[in-house]
Amino acid sequence: MVPVLEAKARPQFLRGDFEVAAFMAMKDVEVRVRELAGLSNSAIGKTLMTDAFRPPKNANDPNDHGGPLWDPTADPGEAVALMELFKGAFRSTSSSRVGTSPSRNRSAPCSATPSSRFP
Template identity: 40%
Template sequence: MKELHAAISDPAAVLAIEPEELAAKLLFLMRERFERERNQLRPTDFITEVMTEPTPEEGGEGYPRDDRVQIAYALTEALSWLEAQALLIPFPGEYRAEGRMLSRRAQRIETKEDFRQFEMARRLNRDLLHPMIAEEAWLSFVRGRFAAAVFEAMRAVEIAVREAAGFPEGDHGVPMIRRAFHKDNGPLRDPVQEEAEREALMHLFAGAVGSYKNPHSHRNVPMEDAGEAIEIVTLASHLLRIVDARRSAQQERQADEG
């Protein structure tokens, strides 16, 4: 790929970076080539160009011959990564083209920051999230609607607490959370825990809902960092699992008392 040498002239640098980092470089180079030539992309052509471009000793600008096989391996890894992430895809069958094209998602990645956000978004594993937020919050997240994902995740926490505590639907917000986990008489408190731990858990739930759900309920709060959103959604998932455990313990106590 002739443009690759201009972007990363040092062969050692090409070999040192991770496949996804090299994939980001290739993605932007392919966008430039596609916009310039308006024809289908042939990934194997990129490898061929690296392998055949004349070296400086031969009057060209290619990589040294001793490095080319390893660079070809690195490029193959990066291109495979792009295909695995559905950024580089086959043409639809009716076109009968053998090359590849940039997916709709790939065409939306216009800057390094866009790619960073895409990379971060992939790290939110839906299978690890609580079932209450595994669908709605995750879908908002992968669509880049980070504020919506945070709100939906923390709203799920609020709803789960209210239902597990047996409070009416009109109860909501931090006051309701505090009553549910109150150290002395909250229906979701753990009477076996130390008093300080019961109080700390009440503050944890109230602080999470107050900090991350309530502001998004009342006004538009910017949330542009995928990493921060991952942390908050993961926290919501953890809180939901605590509620599940408290609900089960509560049911067991009621069964014993009955």
């Protein structure tokens, strides 16, 4: 396990707080992707993952290299699948930023009961 994730998520996991452990881990993933991609705090959730991992929009444009985390050496299908995997891990109503608290207008990923999220 990545040391940062282990330090933050493992204690909750060991206590049986699996949802909190998953939230803590995913929060760190979101923050780290934002840092590595050099994107602003306004980039959140699915939009962040799309901006970070997007393929080039125009293959004929030599100046379009895709998102900052796009891997041009990877198989294109696998690179897009990686972007979709990260996008699918985030709900559009949650975000994680360093040094900020969630907006009152946004619901935290753990605030809803499972039955209200999955009708």
